[in-house]
Amino acid sequence: MTSLSFDIAHLLAGGLVLVSFMMLYQDRLSALINVYALHALVLTLSVAWQAQVQHAPHLYVTAAIALGFKAVVIPLVLHRIVRRLGIHRDIxxxxxxxxxxxxxxxxxxxxxxVILRITPEADPLAREDLSFALSVLLLGLLVMVTRRNAVSQVIGFMSLENGLILAATGARGMPLVVEISVAFSIVIAFIVIGIFLFRIRERFDTVDVGALDSFRGERR
Known part of the structure; x- marks a missing residue:
């Protein structure tokens, strides 16, 4: 691998961490969704570059899935959910x-x-990608635990999953059947999450998980 290839892979993986910090900084729901779309776009570029560097054409399928579902479809659907739920406000x-x-x-x-100490003999690119991937995963978890809005918690969960994809591709890819299974799992989970959010809104007239505490013990 050339130095330029390594630097570009390093830049894209580091860019994913930077966008994760942008997600932490957002205090408007619509802006958070837009940053998530950027997060997915950077993931797409990173996976596509890994496909080029590793000479692994099947990783282009992963990149296409990330671009189609994560960078386009899911943000559009989330914006639509936010409009229908009428939750245009600060997070x-x-x-x-x-x-x-x-x-x-x-x-x-x-x-x-942690990663650099437990993988001293691993490929340098894999070590860097795994450390960045763990960072993205933990930052996604931090988004989930520091936000009260259910929609923003869903976005945190999906950004966490982006970190898992980065880790899998950095560790010399994953089988195509796994990529397809992950894609279908994402779609199914997203449909369930959408239904879940609408049911919460219909039942409690809010998607703020902090406000839901007041409904504990309520009888029908």
Whole structure:
């Protein structure tokens, strides 16, 4: 692998971590959805470059799935759900943006230390991609636990899954049948999540998980 190939792969994987931080910073739901679309687009570019570097044509299928479903279809559907639910407002957070960003930087540092120490003999590109992938995964989890809105928690879950895809492609790819299975699983999960959100809105007139605490013990 040439130095340029390594640098580009490193830049794209690092860009995915940067966009994850952008997701942590957003306080508007529509902006968060748009940043998630950017997150999926950077993932697409990263996977496509891995396909080129590894000479693994089947990874282009993964890139196409990420571009079609994650960067286009899912953000459009999420925007439609937000409009239908009428939840155009700020996202309430458990803690402030400042402490959240500091926690995110700590998680990235932890990811780097853990992966680089447990994989000293691994391929340099794989080590870097795995450390970035773990960072993306942990930042997605942080989005989930620091947001009160159910839609933003769903976005955090899907960004977490983007980190898993980056890890799989960085570790010399994954079988095509696994990629297709993951794609169908994403679609099914997204449909279930959409139904779930509409049922919450219909039943409680809110998708703020903090506000749902007041409904505990309510009898029909």
């Amino acid at each position: 309430e957070t458990v803690v402030g943006i400042g402490p959240t960003m500091l926690a995110g930087m700590g998680l990235v540092a932890l990811s780097m230390v």
